[in-house]
Amino acid sequence: MTGTATVTAPAPDEIEWRGEVVRRLDADWSEGGGLGSWIGTVDHKRIGLRYLYTGLAFFAVGGIESLLIRLQLAGPDLHVVGPEAYNQLFSMHGVTMMFLFAMPVLSGFGNYFVPLMIGARDMAFPRLNAFGYWMLLGAGLFLYSSFLFGDAPDNGWFNYVPLGDSRYTPGINIDYYLIGVILLGISSTGGAINFIVTILKLRAPGMTLNRIPIFVWGELAMSLQIVFALPALTLASVLLMLDRTFGFHFYDEARGGDPLLWQHLFWVFGHPEVYIVALPGFGIASAIIPTWVRRPIVGYTYIVIGELSVALIGFGVWVHHMFAVGLPNMTLSFISLASFMVAIPSAIQVFAWLATLVAGRPVLKTPLLFVIGFIVIFVIGGVTGVMFAAVPFDQATTDSYFVVAHLHYVLVGSAVFPIFGALYHWGPKVTGHLLDERLGKWSFWLMFAGFNLAFFPQHLLGLYGMPRRVYTYDADLGWSAYNLASTIGAFILGVGILVTAYNWVRSRRRGAPAGNDPWRGETLEWYTSSPPAPYNFVTVPTVRSREPMWDQPELAAGAQPPDAGGRPLTGGHLTLSTSPLDARPQAVVHMPHSTPWPFFLTLALLVVAVGVLLDAWPVAILGVLAAGAGLAGWYWPRGQTQET
């Protein structure tokens, strides 16, 4: 555990080889400037940052929607917004926070840090990576363009039928939702496949399975879930579009269809979706804790098995969202059992984190505070989750504010708090500047207090019978004080978030320089400069430990010399391909250069989307043809890259 790059003075002959390597890598990897580079970039760090900033922008939008909801509910019989607008607000709040905030931001951290943490020079499919981002942005703008016409989705984020079919919602609101989630599905499936192949095939030599950082395991578990869960949402949406647009009968009980089919398909996706958002958050916690308690994580193997078990069991519990619809008792018993079981691998992880905190020497700075806040909030959400696994309790509280409280404790706990911790932990790596610690602590305590004030009373509201999604309520129901407290809490939470936003912007001008390794972290993202060069590492390191930065002192200088196993790998846009299990070097792969085709393909698919939305079939066909041209441009064989 030696210091940063500035501490160790390189020997003269080292400076010589290093300077030569850096000169060649700069020539090989620079993307240049200008609009072409901006549209065409395939650098995982630029793309990761775009995911991050876009996701945070949508977080702000979704947050404003939630504050409007809370204002409407602050007192009885208020009319802050109209009832139709209210429906659109809570629907788009859910869609935004799940699809446009949590998933993109967690993918953004993954995009930025997975290649860095595994010692790779880029993702396996850099152009697919760029495409995933453009599709996310396109789908987000597509969904939000609905507000321009006052026709935003208004049937909740899970869009149940028959309310969502053309008999009861004839407008284009639901068409926006269906096409939007299909576009988002394309984006996140491409991203997931990219993560899986990257993690299997691009790890630095020596990074065997049991040396993979837990954050990377979390992204892998998330990606596996996306690959197998998202098809259910895509299918449900396609079938409903066929019903709505062409008069098919999948969900029409009068003609042999069944509205419950939607619920099954949606929750086959929807419950894993909860873990898609939670597992990378768990991974962030496991990345932050060891650095800030100065010891390796306790129970590495158990945490990894826990993450993968949650991902697996998560596919067997969807019916617990449907306990109240009248399914056979045998079904309910099985799903109830599986739902109880999820608590076990989750609790294993919590105990491993607590053990690490106890066994180490915690440094109570902002990143660790956010992680501890996450543990507290997530455990409360987990306990109410176990309550819901009991069928009678679920049936008594279903569709009440108790559910709203539970899901916010789980999701804000496992996504928002780790994400904010990660902003403080990894922000300096991304921007090159430290964030202000005092503002960070203010932000944490405001967010923690605001969150609990906003959502704890909702448990009580639910038990007192307040249904979720109601527009307003009578004064004599006794809900007013709790609702007012909740609204005040939501605004305090909002202020806490703004403090971090200000801190981030401020740090870019006034933050102290971070250096390579400001926290003396244990994983490979701290092996390179802040922010990293386009090629990530001067030499692709050979890894001999689970905590390479702690156990391999030669890494501290930021360039493992060739005689210690560092591979400069110059002479082109090159990365190393290694074996999936024990990461032995297998081959050198030529990576693609920047290209505008992913951007073009996204535009073409948006033309298809608009054509389908407006039933303008010639437009849609034009878009399909353009997409074909885009794919041809993308796959046009050029030189040495791998696509031939």
Next chain:
Amino acid sequence: MAVTEAATAPEVEPEEHEHRVETGLPGEALPARYGGARAFGWWGMVWLIATEATLFALLIASYFYLRFRFGPPWPPDGIANPELALPLVMTVVLWSSSPCVHLAERGIQAGSQRRLRAGLAAGWVLGATFLVLTLAVEWPRTLKEFGPTTNAYGSMFFTITGFHAAHVVVGLAMSAWVQVWAWRGLYDRERHLSVQNFAMYWQFVDAVWAFVLLAVYISPRL
């Protein structure tokens, strides 16, 4: 130290590749990878097929879900069981494209442009014949009895077969693309990842047909 060095030593079979790239480690040169079962693109196609297979599985599961929710008789509303003769002919046509595509892939692995082109062309013709039989014979015949808007059974029938046909269309487009470049002599023994990926996708489309056939055409008789 000696142990860890051995553990990270390159795992490379000799004489598999001609092009080698120096990594900068003293004396080490690794093969430049363009294809084969270890290429990134090969893995990407594996996972694309995994997610597509899930989509098909859920679609077919939805078919049976509606069937068992609806109860007998199935097909409902007096619709007769689907006729089997033509679908079985279509099956033979489609599945005979599999060995053609396989031989094309094996051909280029051995460096034979002729076998590559012939195998791809034969596979394309058989796949296109299957598609024409579906869209121009099987569907019009079925539409005389019921359509996708008749009831949920009809919706399922046309959606499942149409979804499979759409995959055949994509496969034919991929094949056409690969054939253009095959005729221009782009592929060789080492570099033919597109051929490989097309072949894997096509075998998937052929394999899925077994489940479509079982679910849509055979299961109503059981």
